[in-house]
């Protein structure tokens with residue numbers, strides 16, 4: 001049985017950054033008539049007692065979730081992770097980037113089932129690629145990430161290098177469901193995944 005219940009896990013959506021490859025804010029891109037970040041927030045709400053959005057973008061206030069601003073602005077996803085984990089009041093935190101709107105509930109359930117206290121981080125891999133921004137992070141990672149940011153290390157994978165990790169390998173439709181979009185072309189692929 002999972003050690004995590006709804007009241008002891010926080011959902012975190014990383015929605016800051018430049019979205020330079022997309023050309024417009026990824027969190028606000030409409031997917032099935034709903035902003036991508038909002039769609040993800042609704043999915044997280046099924047599993048998490050509280051959902052917060054890590055972003056300094058004023059526009060994200062429209063999403064009507066609690067916003068947590070980066071302490072290290074414009075330093076990339078690691079800064080969003082650091083700020084949100086510092087702010088969170090739970091040890092376990094289910095983290096998603098705002099660009100995986102098709103994520104299947106079963107992926108979230110698998111992460112929760114696998115995160116059993118034997119590692120600080122549990123994240124997924126799909127099609128042979130590890131995805132640090134689809135995972136569960138222990139709150140204690142925040143201090144470590146802050147040290148990295150202070151030393152100008154912004155790469156999430158590198159920052160997590162020394163920390164204990166578990167990886168869940170996704171296959172088939174679950175792997176497809178974590179397709180992220182960075183460009184208008186990617187968005188077309190995400191739309192195709194929706195039809196499957």
Ligand SMILES: Nc1nc2c(ncn2[C@@H]2O[C@H](COP(=O)(O)OP(=O)(O)OP(=O)(O)O)[C@@H](O)[C@H]2O)c(=O)[nH]1
Pocket residue numbers: 014015016017018019020021022026054055056070073074075076077078079080081096097098099133182
């Ligand atoms: N809070 C916060 N989130 C970020 C930041 N940079 C990126 N993110 C989020 O982290 C995830 C991955 O971001 P990337 O795709 O690597 O970067 P991006 O800035 O969104 O896009 P590009 O400019 O095209 O690289 C997305 O969900 C972003 O919204 C940041 O500085 N702060």
